Amino acid sequence: xxxxxxxxxxxxxxxxxxxxxxxxxxxxxxxxxxxxxxxxxxxxxxxxxxxxxxxxxxxxxxxxxxxxxxxxxxxxxxxxxxxxxxxxxxxxxxxxxxxxxxxxxxxxxxxxxxxxxxxxxxxxxxxxxxxxxxxxxxxxxxxxxxxxxxxxxxxxxxxxxxxxxxxxxxxxxxxxxxxxxxxxxxxxxx
Amino acid sequence: xxxxxxxxxxxxxxxxxxxxxxxxxxxxxxxxxxxxxxxxxxxxxxxxxxxxxxxxxxxxxxxxxxxxxxxxxxxx
Numbered sequence: 001x002x003x004x005x006x007x008x009x010x011x012x013x014x015x016x017x018x019x020x021x022x023x024x025x026x027x028x029x030x031x032x033x034x035x036x037x038x039x040x041x042x043x044x045x046x047x048x049x050x051x052x053x054x055x056x057x058x059x060x061x062x063x064x065x066x067x068x069x070x071x072x073x074x075x076x077x078x079x080x081x082x083x084x085x086x087x088x089x090x091x092x093x094x095x096x097x098x099x100x101x102x103x104x105x106x107x108x109x110x111x112x113x114x115x116x117x118x119x120x121x122x123x124x125x126x127x128x129x130x131x132x133x134x135x136x137x138x139x140x141x142x143x144x145x146x147x148x149x150x151x152x153x154x155x156x157x158x159x160x161x162x163x164x165x166x167x168x169x170x171x172x173x174x175x176x177x178x179x180x181x182x183x184x185x186x187x188x189x190x
Numbered sequence: 191x192x193x194x195x196x197x198x199x200x201x202x203x204x205x206x207x208x209x210x211x212x213x214x215x216x217x218x219x220x221x222x223x224x225x226x227x228x229x230x231x232x233x234x235x236x237x238x239x240x241x242x243x244x245x246x247x248x249x250x251x252x253x254x255x256x257x258x259x260x261x262x263x264x265x266x
Binding site: 003004013014015016017018068069070072073075076077079080083084086087090091094097098100111113116117119121 | 193195197198199204207208211214215218221222224225228229231232234235236237238239240244247248251254255258261262265266
């Protein structure tokens with residue numbers, strides 16, 4: 001249940017991603033901090049209340065009743081409005097829910113849905129992680145304690161960004177410990 | 191000044207509004223279908239216990255628009 005609303009889920013249950021190995025274990029699922037959803041949440045509230053606000057505005061301007069428009073037209077118009085409002089809420093939520101950053105015992109994965117129809121899937125093996133940094137910038141990020149974790153990988157200067165995730169210092173430390181443990185096991189088995 | 195009552199009792203005005211509704215609903219139905227397909231892709235990329243719920247909501251959303259188009263044709 002926590003997976004539905006949380007931006008930081010440790011040892012999630014019932015989660016798997018495309019390309020996951022059968023012996024792979026997901027350790028952390030991250031998303032952008034919930035506060036980043038404020039815009040569309042307020043937008044949804046506004047959309048759902050728009051008919052009420054419109055009626056109040058019309059009343060102020062002397063239009064006390066909408067009886068000039070047939071009831072069927074008002075019903076269809078209102079229903080269409082609420083379906084569109086739900087569509088806005090649903091798609092906005094889905095973009096947030098499915099744009100995830102995953103840390104498993106083998107790799108880090110960045111799943112991004114830009115807009116609604118553009119998807120990008122980036123991954124880096126723990127063995128290829130070379131450098132980790134985190135950034136917290138701006139008053140909002142400081143107050144709500146979220147930021148960006150930059151994961152530098154070997155090879156072609158590729159970087160994976162975990163944007164606006166909660167507790168970025170802890171996330172960096174978590175991945176760092178995981179990487180160290182991975183290299184330690186590799187040295188032992190060599 | 192033309193009163194709203196006079197304007198909305200004109201059959202031609204109502205026909206234009208009906209046509210506008212139908213066009214808007216048709217365009218939105220295409221978007222709702224895209225939502226259905228995209229939810230399928232999203233749930234394939236990241237599978238969770240909420241996958242059936244999201245798929246159900248996407249289909250309900252799509253069929254609601256189709257139902258509304260039918261209602262528009264029948265009622266208006």
